[in-house]
Amino acid sequence: MTTLLEVNGLVKHFVAERSLLGRALAHVKAVDGVSFSLEAGKTLALVGESGCGKSTVSRLVLRLIEPDAGTVRFDGRDLLSLDANALRAFRREAQIIFQDPYASLNPRMTVGQILTEPLALHDLVPPARRTERVAELLRLVGLEPRLSRRYPHEFSGGQRQRIAIARALAVEPKLIICDEPVSALDVSIRSQILNLLRELQDRLGLAYIFVSHDLAVVKHIADHVAVMNLGQIVETAEADALFAAPRHPYSRALLSAIPVPKPQAKRSRIVLQGEIPSALNPPPGCRFHTRCPYVIERCRREMPQLMPDGTGHATACHRTSDVPSSAAIVPMDGGFSPVLEKLVAAFSGGSEAARSGGVSS
Amino acid sequence: MSASPLIEIKDLRIRFHGDDGRVTHAVDSVDLSVANGATLGLVGESGCGKSVTSLAIMGLLPKQSAEITGAIRFDGFDLLTTPDQTLRDLRGNRLAMIFQEPMTSLNPSFTIGDQIIETILRHRGGSRKSARDRAIDLLRRVHIPSPERRIDEYPHKLSGGMRQRVMIAMALACDPRLLIADEPTTALDVTLQAQILELMRELKAASGAAIILITHDLGVVAEVCDEVAVMYAGEIVERAPVDELFSAPQHPYTVGLLGSIPRLDHRAEQLATIEGMVPNMAQPPAGCRFAARCPFALDACTRAPPPLLEVSPGHLSRCIRAPLELLVS
Incomplete structure (x- = not known):
């Protein structure tokens, strides 16, 4: 290492x-x-x-x-x-993301602009390809590319933190x-x-x-x-x-x-x-x-x-x-009870797992 | 639960009327009760x-915009119909509340002593001297070092943990029967959090007051509560004794919450997540409000709102698929 x-x-x-x-x-x-x-x-x-x-x-x-x-x-x-x-x-x-995603994104810029700025500043991606790269970054953090025209206030706290992460990732x-x-x-x-x-x-x-x-x-x-x-x-x-x-x-x-x-x-x-x-x-x-x-x-x-x-x-x-x-x-929390363990797995596994595993009624 | 609970909330509904005519359903058909000496999370x-539920209990919601129906019975009163004058006599006296932000709930231009003494004089009367003695005694009870000196200090001179203790001292000034603590430790470090939780336990043991603890931290709930009510989108989705809630939750939302906390015992590669978003409460969904995010949802879930039903004695769930064990057995 x-x-x-x-x-x-x-x-x-x-x-x-x-x-x-x-x-x-x-x-x-x-x-x-x-x-x-x-x-x-x-x-x-x-x-x-x-x-x-x-x-x-x-x-x-x-x-x-x-x-x-x-x-x-x-x-x-x-x-x-x-x-x-x-x-x-x-x-x-080296990049940083902060605690408060409400305060760390410029409210007057769209998400697209926020993510394009580091690309332009460091001249990482030619202008013609920037929209594409923004879409890629949004997908990387689990947001849909069409959201790039929206402003930060239109997002929830978790989504804003994703945008802040995408901005940090923009410069690789x-x-x-x-x-x-x-x-x-x-x-x-x-x-x-x-x-x-x-x-x-x-x-x-x-x-x-x-x-x-x-x-x-x-x-x-x-x-x-x-x-x-x-x-x-x-x-x-x-x-x-x-x-x-x-x-x-x-x-x-x-x-x-x-x-x-x-x-x-x-x-x-x-x-x-x-x-x-x-x-x-x-x-x-x-x-x-x-x-x-x-x-x-x-x-x-x-x-x-x-x-x-x-x-x-x-x-x-x-x-x-x-x-x-x-x-x-x-402190030891002793893990989940066996039933809860299965429930959580089923919850995370999505609907198919739950439905197939639990067609009881 | 004893025959007559200290506080009993029946079918509480709170709607906010916005300036633009929009109506937000903040709280819907909430039933709760807390017995003397019990702690409800x-x-x-x-x-x-x-x-919002706790503010309704305290009578602190704005009358112009909040439409409240139902009943909140406390100590022989229905708090929703009690005149303001009587409410003012109850608040700070038999009903007390601690807020999350101790800095914004203390007046920066008065000493902490003034603020505690004001509460005592307002509700108990007596001389200023005796009120001051009581204030010093209260500060000592919440473990403020050298209270005789600290009582004359202004809030900005105190650390966050000390301010929160001053808030608790003030809430306890008149030996309340019910203490509502809204995220009392969220702004604090774990070491201070431990001190404050210890303090709340001590005080409950000493005074027998009932506590409603509002928090998003399930770890804190596990430590201090006897009973837990889980709320989602304005409704109680599950209510259970604390042990049962953590060992055998009966609502998928609770399962999701428990699965999403990082645990100390084993390092899960992935934490559970609850996909999707909270529904828009201006137009709550017709069926179960959690259905859109629930991996266990059936078609029936989206058709009619599920009732809050008893799954086992004292354990209620608002889920038509409960008992959930059957889903994985």
């Missing part, structure tokens, strides 16, 4: 307060030393609570905002040294950053978009950075997960490994809190006490120590480093080796 | 009528 994206020591501090003379008085440490890498065709999920810096990371990776320090290498190139022209060329290879990118792409959508629509994202990944070999606070969705879509807290990655692992046995106390609390669609699910929920500290003035030492149930003196003084264990699982915690086992922390 | 997707 080839490494598509390599991020090293990324830092972004926003100025929160200035003096009369314009000197910075306070900084929000939105991203503070974040490193990760992503292979082509794979999905990395960034998870964490609001304000942990996950969206800032995704914007830094695209150079939509400039980092204060660190490096981003994409396909072997150093992104931070690119000039304006080279940066525009890079945008062909290698990487798409999905920033909470399904958070604003209803459950049944959400599953359609998740299925679509997966299918496109298989067909086009896309890599995703998937930013989300919905952990069940992350479990479903991600190959690799990085858990962020206050601007730093506290744990990173293969998705299956993380969900089987989270190590960092913060990941444990996060995963233990997932509500599962099963009454009386077995769980040992860790309810965190206290408020999330402000990124304006993060606590010294480990940034999680104010809420950590396993805090010791060392955590208050010394910031733990992200330590890999050799199996691709890395944790930034002084107590990784001596906290209790994490078995049974992630 | 009202589930469904955007536009299914769950929030």
